[in-house]
Amino acid sequence: MNTRELREAAAEHLVRNGLLADVVPAAQGPILARAEGSLIWDTEGKEYLDFNSGQMCSTLGHNHPAVTRAIRAGLGELTHASSVYYNVPQVELARRLAGTLDAPLKRTLFIQSGADSNEAAMLFARRATGRSGIAAFHLSFHGYTDVTRAVSYCAAGPGYGPSIPDVYAIPTPYAYRAPLASEDPEWWRPLLGMGFELLDRECPGNLAGVIVEPLVSAGGVIEMPDGYLAALLEEVRARGALLIFDEAQTGLGKLGTMYAYQQEGVVPDIITLSKHFGGGLAVSAMVTSDEIEERAIAGGLSFGHSHSSDPIACTAGSASLDVIEAEDVPARARRISAYWQERVRALQQRFEIIGDVRGRGILQGIELVRDRRGKAPAKEEAQAVYRHALREGMIFSVRGQHGNVMRFVPPFGTTEAQLDRALDILEGGLEAAHRR
Numbered sequence: 001m002n003t004r005e006l007r008e009a010a011a012e013h014l015v016r017n018g019l020l021a022d023v024v025p026a027a028q029g030p031i032l033a034r035a036e037g038s039l040i041w042d043t044e045g046k047e048y049l050d051f052n053s054g055q056m057c058s059t060l061g062h063n064h065p066a067v068t069r070a071i072r073a074g075l076g077e078l079t080h081a082s083s084v085y086y087n088v089p090q091v092e093l094a095r096r097l098a099g100t101l102d103a104p105l106k107r108t109l110f111i112q113s114g115a116d117s118n119e120a121a122m123l124f125a126r127r128a129t130g131r132s133g134i135a136a137f138h139l140s141f142h143g144y145t146d147v148t149r150a151v152s153y154c155a156a157g158p159g160y161g162p163s164i165p166d167v168y169a170i171p172t173p174y175a176y177r178a179p180l181a182s183e184d185p186e187w188w189r190p191l192l193g194m195g196f197e198l199l200d201r202e203c204p205g206n207l208a209g210v211i212v213e214p215l216v217s218a219g220g221v222i223e224m225p226d227g228y229l230a231a232l233l234e235e236v237r238a239r240g241a242l243l244i245f246d247e248a249q250t251g252l253g254k255l256g257t258m259y260a261y262q263q264e265g266v267v268p269d270i271i272t273l274s275k276h277f278g279g280g281l282a283v284s285a286m287v288t289s290d291e292i293e294e295r296a297i298a299g300g301l302s303f304g305h306s307h308s309s310d311p312i313a314c315t316a317g318s319a320s321l322d323v324i325e326a327e328d329v330p331a332r333a334r335r336i337s338a339y340w341q342e343r344v345r346a347l348q349q350r351f352e353i354i355g356d357v358r359g360r361g362i363l364q365g366i367e368l369v370r371d372r373r374g375k376a377p378a379k380e381e382a383q384a385v386y387r388h389a390l391r392e393g394m395i396f397s398v399r400g401q402h403g404n405v406m407r408f409v410p411p412f413g414t415t416e417a418q419l420d421r422a423l424d425i426l427e428g429g430l431e432a433a434h435r436r
């Protein structure tokens with residue numbers, strides 16, 4: 001089919017996804033045809049720098065040759081097996097993954113998506129503690145299933161029916177906009193204290209777990225203040241609950257270390273991984289300790305999706321761990337971050353509209369504001385920069401509570417020349433937004 005025919009067929013037969021609906025909805029965007037590394041092409045042959053890494057699942061680079069080779073080889077052996085019985089790639093991946101994590105994280109459940117893995121984590125926390133309360137940041141995003149939507153407060157909206165019960169929000173320590181933020185490096189302590197005081201009233205003695213991202217991505221690329229996660233762990237432990245880190249966006253090298261929790265010196269009770277874990281194929285993981293697994297399974301929990309632990313997905317997972325190790329992607333993430341931030345901070349000197357520059361590794365954010373004093377969110381300007389970039393051949397995303405945070409997630413293999421090209425496009429977009 002040519003582009004016109006594809007557009008007509010899409011308009012006729014696809015369910016619209018509602019994503020980026022007010023910026024550039026799918027019907028007006030490119031129809032993607034092929035990709036390689038940090039680049040993706042549409043059906044017209046137009047090239048885009050993919051600074052969203054697909055849906056952040058291709059950060060190893062689109063069609064990474066090592067992952068592609070492993071998948072091709074695996075397809076001849078065992079594509080799908082059984083959710084009940086173990087298969088070879090599944091066991092090998094579990095052992096391999098455990099070797100990358102810190103004790104006591106060593107037992108893995110493989111599923112397909114980030115949402116699945118977070119649902120499993122919440123279920124295991126509930127079963128292991130015998131309680132039902134789950135708390136998450138008020139700017140959290142953990143997935144679009146009904147259970148994870150209930151704890152995805154940054155994507156909250158009407159019309160989805162009743163939420164699952166026993167879920168609660170605690171304040172995100174968002175230094176740029178927190179009401180209690182000050183020069184005191186521990187400004188976040190009263191915010192954390194207040195959050196738990198509320199929880200103690202709202203679900204007394206019934207907190208099973210707290211699920212957070214170690215760097216809040218969709219909520220606006222919000223970094224945790226120093227010491228916050230360690231203090232959070234103390235509060236959680238004091239209540240006999242479990243700490244769950246959703247490392248969909250931060251794990252496997254993205255922030256410059258294998259896992260983000262390692263930068264904070266805080267090992268969670270449960271960690272979830274997804275996104276580029278399968279190098280582009282759908283596979284996710286929930287990893288926990290012997291003790292929590294034992295407590296959750298005792299009593300006869302049964303769990304499994306038809307495609308849980310699919311051998312081909314696990315093969316892709318092992319290949320992706322090989323690439324992460326062989327290419328030392330955490331080091332690449334650190335280099336990209338340094339290069340990117342130096343130029344973005346120079347842009348911040350020039351453009352008043354850049355209120356804040358945040359992010360680590362390959363997860364970078366720029367918050368746009370109408371004026372730096374009042375910090376009024378510059379949502380339309382962020383959208384205008386996005387549209388400019390798409391026209392010029394670059395894809396990123398616009399996120400955050402007010403829709404004014406531009407988020408960039410370039411693949412680990414992105415070259416300095418590609419970063420420069422992206423930054424030039426960004427500069428052009430900011431100039432245009434500035435003139436508005």
Ligand SMILES: Cc1ncc(COP(=O)(O)O)c(C=O)c1O
Binds near residue numbers: 118141143213218249
């Ligand atoms: C932090 C986080 N958790 C979970 C998810 C959901 O993952 P999936 O779309 O694979 O269900 C996302 C998706 O962007 C995410 O950013």
